[in-house]
Amino acid sequence: MLIILDEAYFDYAKDDHRYPDSMHYRYDNVITLRTYSKIYGLAGLRAGYGFAHEELIGNLLKVKLPFEPSSLAQSAGIAALADKEFLHRSLELNARGLRLLTDSLAQMGFTVVPSQANFVMIPLESASAAEWLVEGLLQRGVIVRPLGAFGLPQCVRISTGTDEENAMLIDALEKMHLSAWREARASEKDDARAPLGSARS
Numbered sequence: 001m002l003i004i005l006d007e008a009y010f011d012y013a014k015d016d017h018r019y020p021d022s023m024h025y026r027y028d029n030v031i032t033l034r035t036y037s038k039i040y041g042l043a044g045l046r047a048g049y050g051f052a053h054e055e056l057i058g059n060l061l062k063v064k065l066p067f068e069p070s071s072l073a074q075s076a077g078i079a080a081l082a083d084k085e086f087l088h089r090s091l092e093l094n095a096r097g098l099r100l101l102t103d104s105l106a107q108m109g110f111t112v113v114p115s116q117a118n119f120v121m122i123p124l125e126s127a128s129a130a131e132w133l134v135e136g137l138l139q140r141g142v143i144v145r146p147l148g149a150f151g152l153p154q155c156v157r158i159s160t161g162t163d164e165e166n167a168m169l170i171d172a173l174e175k176m177h178l179s180a181w182r183e184a185r186a187s188e189k190d191d192a193r194a195p196l197g198s199a200r201s
């Protein structure tokens with residue numbers, strides 16, 4: 001049996017002792033996958049890397065598509081690993097963004113699932129609340145991800161961005177008159193689930 005550990009967010013979480021570093025594992029059926037799409041900011045290059053027993057890697061190479069990832073992507077990836085300054089800046093930016101998003105969203109009455117990645121997840125009271133939020137933000141130029149495809153239709157995932165982008169998100173949310181929407185929903189008697197603010201204390 002092959003065990004695949006997807007560590008896309010490893011660099012964000014690695015300072016927390018609860019987060020394992022599977023690169024230290026030595027099993028012949030375990031492969032660690034990491035990506036350049038997150039903290040390295042190179043999602044457009046479509047590159048990542050795997051770490052596993054050499055026999056396992058040998059078998060993977062037999063079925064790997066030729067010229068993939070491109071030599072340019074490979075060179076950029078190798079260079080990115082050495083760019084500690086970028087990594088540091090990226091970590092700081094994300095930590096700032098997570099703090100801002102977590103605090104601001106909580107102040108607005110949202111429940112925020114604690115995160116060590118580069119996004120926060122907010123569960124809303126219904127799928128329609130999540131849709132309303134996604135659509136409203138989109139109209140204000142902010143793309144967030146609805147999580148219906150992950151079996152969580154009432155949840156929304158919001159990634160951290162640059163300081164300006166994070167401020168734009170908060171501004172957009174503030175302009176969306178959440179409280180008016182919540183009050184309107186709360187007074188709808190049939191689907192009378194608790195409004196966002198009162199669901200938590």
Ligand SMILES: Cc1ncc(COP(=O)(O)O)c(C=O)c1O
Nearest residue numbers: 006008035036037043046047048
């Ligand atoms: C858990 C996880 N793994 C992998 C990826 C994507 O990695 P890549 O861009 O290398 O396909 C994501 C992106 O959202 C992710 O959330």
